[in-house]
Amino acid sequence: MPIDETIASYSDLAFKSAIVVYALVWIMLVWQFAVARTAPPRQLVTAGGGVDSDSVTPGRVIEEPKRPFAERLGAMGFSVLFVAVALHLLSIVLRGFATHRFPLGNMYEFTSMSCAAAVLIGLVLLREERYRGMWAFLLTPVLILLFLAGTVLHADAAPVVPALKSYWLPVHVTVVSIGSGVFLVSGVASLLFLYRLRQPAGSESSGIWGNLARRLPDAESLDRLAYRTTIIGFPIFGAGVILGAIWAEAAWGRFWGWDPKETVSFIAWVLYAAYLHARATSGWRDTKAAWINIAGFVAMLFNLFIINIVVSGLHSYAGLN
Template sequence: MTGTTLAQLSSLAVYSAMGVLTLAMVMYSVYLARIAPTRTNSRVADDRELVAVGGAEVPAATNGPGLAAVDAEPVSMGARRAGGIAWMLTLLGTLLTVAGVVLRGLEVRRWPLGNMYEFAIVGCMLTLLTYVAWASRRDLRWLGLFVVGPVLLTLGLAVTAWYTDGSELMPSLRSIWLAIHVSVATLSVALFTIGFSLAIIYLIQARLEAADPRPASFMDRLPDSRALERLTYSIHVVAFPLWTFTLIAGAIWARQAWGAYWSWDPKEVWTFVIWTVYAGYLHARATTGVRRQSVAWIALAGFGCIIFNYTVVNMFLVGMHSYSGL
């Protein structure tokens, strides 16, 4: 196959993935709408109905670890069907995204990590693969909308604002460290993206649990705030060491490419800023007396720094890392 044909097939796969993921997002929305409890039977996890057992009061059984005991009714058939369709569409969208990345790699005959467009589609692929792998072990359909949404937005920006034709790498990028350093960086960003979504859901859930009375919504079917906060923390615990490796590997590569481990390049500086913010998140999380909501906001600030690093730094700040391709 010629490079032009591979480029066309790669673009077709990415556009097809966007269409499929759009349908998946719609079905996840339907799923969340149909699992919403009625106002008369909703309860907050921290205010579970008490039942008398042998003269003593104990909490009623929950719908699963960390889930609110909303009601005794199972999830409706319509909700299960919508969730199943959304899951299958997510799998298909993931496969199409993988195909788009592989075809791009075949087109350029290298790791497809040489410009912003390639970073974006690889990052989306890793985000989807992480979600699919995690959701294969536990029911995470409630999280699907909050993962597919950011992925779809990123793919949209990739094909409309960041797309560039396949080209040769700059001499300083022709190194095995491209596959090591940039791949790990992209994987850590994928994990941080899911962590960002979880932090948002946690903050919403915590606010709803503090409301009196609590308004009924699909959030009553999601894990309670404590479980969501633990999930948020657990994924950041995995992502942070990967970002640490990214920082160290980048310094080693910089020594080989430019003769210095650190040159105060804007990309280097903001990579360290991101590391510092997430280190602050983990430190605050381990500090007694710091409110969990405040800790979550630090995680959101860290993701904001990632967005700034990926967009503003790549596109507008001139430095040795000016590889956006735009």
């Protein structure tokens, strides 16, 4: 069927609008993170733990203190984030309707889907206000990847190459893209965990870096978040690799051929398996495990960009002109 250029243009418009709204959300959340107080204001209390009765006029209604502007701005930014996600998902759905296929046929579409998965898993796991400061760091790689997707990696709406015309495309690539998005959250959590260790809770060190670190969740919470997300992403990504092997047998007559894409995917999977093992091993569960987790995420990025763009192989379906 011919490409619907009108719907394709709406898809591109929704994608660009999503980037603009994501950037607006990022600015608001960075503002909150940069200027928010690190501790709540003190209140005058009596020896019994209540409010000092001498400071209260009988019959007077005590109003709640007004929230600081930075906190209100951050709360508004988190609400606007749902608008950005809706526009992002709309761009993916419209791309599918425009091309009459599942919208995962090139690097532009894969990167967009992975970023959407990262933000959605973030909305599930980072909904508590104590994790609000993490959004400034999570949206940074999301914005960078979406910018690259909309510029360097962008491909016009078109049918997929004959090799991708298979029912395995939506199954295999969707699972892998979701797993990649989950690992993005995990990688950011481990990076912040290593940074937070330099400024443990209760540290009196001054300076901008110390103040910023204390606005993050404690190191234990960040480490636990990285572990939880990896537990979610590891079986998803592993299932994607297995499904890819099944598709390879149907398409090329073999389950595994050590193609560059297959090889680096396997290396990334092994690194994440090593992280989970190290996380449960005494003496490795802190910084060493976190570095292994970051190495796994670097392997994912290497697989996405270097393997698809630079290295020639059976999986060279980047869709770049």
